[in-house]
Amino acid sequence: MDYKLIAIDMDGTLLNSKQELSKRNIDAINAAKKKGVNVVLSTGRMLSSAQAYAKELGLDDYIIACNGAVIMDGFDGIIHRQSIDLDKVEKMMDIGKYYDIYYHFYDTKTMYSTNYVKEIVAFYNNRDLGIDFRVLSDIKDIYKIDNLSAYKFIFIDNDINKLKSLKGDLVEIPEVNVTRSWVNNIEVMDKDASKGSSLEFLCNKLNISKEEVIAIGDNENDLSMIKYAGLGVAMENAEDEVLKKADFVTKTNDDDGVAEVIDKFILKRGWYAVSLNIVLVEPEIPYNTGAIARTCALTGTSLHLVRPLGFSIDDKHLKRAGLDYWPLVDLHIYDSFGEVLEKNPQGTFYFATTKTHRSYDEFNYKDESYFVFGKETKGLDEDLIDKHMDTAIRIPMKDIGRSLNLANSANIIIYEALRQLKFPNLR
Helix, strand or coil: CCCCEEEEEEHHHHHCCCCCHHHHHHHHHHHHHHHCCCCECCCCCHHHHHHHHHHCCCCCCEEEEEHHCCCCCCCEEEEECEEECCHHHHHHHHHHHHHHCEEEEEECCCCEECCHHHHHHHHCCCCCCCEEEECCHHHHHHHHHHCCCCEEEEEEEHHHHHHHHHHHHHHHCEEEEEEEECCCCEEECCCCCCHHHHHHHHHHHHHHCCEEEEECCCCHHHHHHHCCCEEEEEEEEHHHHHHCCCCCECCCCCHHHHHHHHHHHHHHCCCCCCCCCEEECCCCCCHHHHHHHHHHHHCEEEEEECCCCCCCCHHHHHHHHHHHHHHHCEEEEEHHHHHHHHHHCCEEEECCHHHHHHCHHCCCCCCCCEEEEEEEEEECCCCHHHHCCHHHCCCCCCCCCCCCHHHHHHHHHHHHHHHHHHCCCCC
């Protein structure tokens, strides 16, 4: 799969434990940008904080801030916003006072609270981000602030039991979304605001399908975008629930886990030690394609499908056969076999057929090998075989049937190629 957008959480994901950007993560993001991939910071932080890090990364496109309540376009300004109604803000302030728990809420650049806690302000402004902090003397003061937009409300306390009780009250407030980004906090947004919904909004705007999206995160507030993305990635340091829902688990935020994802799935460094490819021309049976996809995922083999397909990519049988390996497949889809040849001129193509006498094990397979298989009921067209008879290959079998099952045939041949190449990056 050629991914077109990667959404990256910040705290616990892109930033290390010291709230710093590592050189490896910066370099990987720059490389992804050069490849034309949209790199989107998707954070619970306020917009001004995210913008400061985006500037350091050289990103000038889109930012999802405040857990999805704000989307910023570097050229057009804020293109989407979803604030919390002030009556609900007042209600949450009352609840915070009842529980005697620290809270604040913010717009794009100012934090508001009835309490000033130096350590908390220092955490949010640790890089001198220019964040304003305004102390309110009374809860009702929120109605005196001109054009106040509260995008996120956050409660912070190290008493986990208190937070659980607090959450029970917060979920009773109508039309809000309650989540958390750390073990010691609870975050509240408008009911329609989440990282997942904003990622979907952005993908619709850019005409990018969710299958072409990677989302990386570590905590509960990242779940919506991890579930939405074609490839949902959890950090190794992520919460258990996030680890269970992710398609792939990368290294920790202190071990450059973001760079690891970019290297493997966008730049394809290391993950694909050599380029081996299976090409299915007009496959008809979803189970066969699904089973082959699983083999491709586990061997680092790219899968190329040529339309028309005898099934939908969303077919339940296709997905069942491939299980949860589909997001790990380097998948390419074409409208004709001619397009395959045109887009992969560096490849050596081998054509699987029963209409040749040369066995598949008679060839020496190298990097950039492409193994082409026809539809289950017919195989490859005779004209195509005749044109490429010098690289036509067969699997020896008894003359009592047409051929082996497509998935079995593909597995036999790809593993012979891997054997000859000494099973690169496999163990």
